[in-house]
Amino acid sequence: MSISHAIRRGDPGNASRTFEASRTTVPSGLRRLVVGAAASVAAFGSLAAVSPAAYAQAFPPPAGLDGGQGPARDHLTVTVRNAGGEVDGTYELYCGPNGGSHPDPDGACAALERDTRWGKDVFAPAPEGGFCTMQYGGPATAHVTGTWAGRPVDATYDRRDGCGIARWDRLVPLLPDMGSEKHP
Numbered sequence: 402m403s404i405s406h407a408i409r410r411g412d413p414g415n416a417s418r419t420f421e422a423s424r425t426t427v428p429s430g431l432r433r434l435v436v437g438a439a440a441s442v443a444a445f446g447s448l449a450a451v452s453p454a455a456y457a458q459a460f461p462p463p464a465g466l467d468g469g470q471g472p473a474r475d476h477l478t479v480t481v482r483n484a485g486g487e488v489d490g491t492y493e494l495y496c497g498p499n500g501g502s503h504p505d506p507d508g509a510c511a512a513l514e515r516d517t518r519w520g521k522d523v524f525a526p527a528p529e530g531g532f533c534t535m536q537y538g539g540p541a542t543a544h545v546t547g548t549w550a551g552r553p554v555d556a557t558y559d560r561r562d563g564c565g566i567a568r569w570d571r572l573v574p575l576l577p578d579m580g581s582e583k584h585p
Contacts, residue, residue: 475510477547477554479503481577484541488577494547508574516571517550523572524549524556527564534563543569543576 475496481489493501496510503509516523524545527533538560545556558576559565569576 475549477545477549480544482542484577505574512572512575524554527568531564536563538566539579541579
């Protein structure tokens, strides 16, 4: 017998007691299910009230899924100094679709995609207090700014120790290859 049916059939003076008795016999799991369903309906209703334009502004599509149009397209500016010769300079890189003034946009975008992992920052600095080899990789520096995977980027690179060298080499060809066969 449903709760409303019990109230209608009962004595008008007993309606509140009948309701109370019926309410206390509802299993807690069923109550959670009903309350959860009501909350889901309310949440869905609030989403339906949002205009598509407002939703798109609040939640832009993942990088590269909008055909290269608009703010979701990955764009980086790479400035390289003291690397020697023709590799010094400032380059623009676009990914999804790949392009820009970077000498190897396909390779640079592939290197970034290869190292992009959920919950990890591709451009994170070497951990503080880590053990790094005491080798010097040269005076080259790089500064990368822009947007990658929908997040702002502002990262600095150098080759002053083993950790810096490893961090730099992980992003070749976004950053120039400074291997000994190319640079004395």
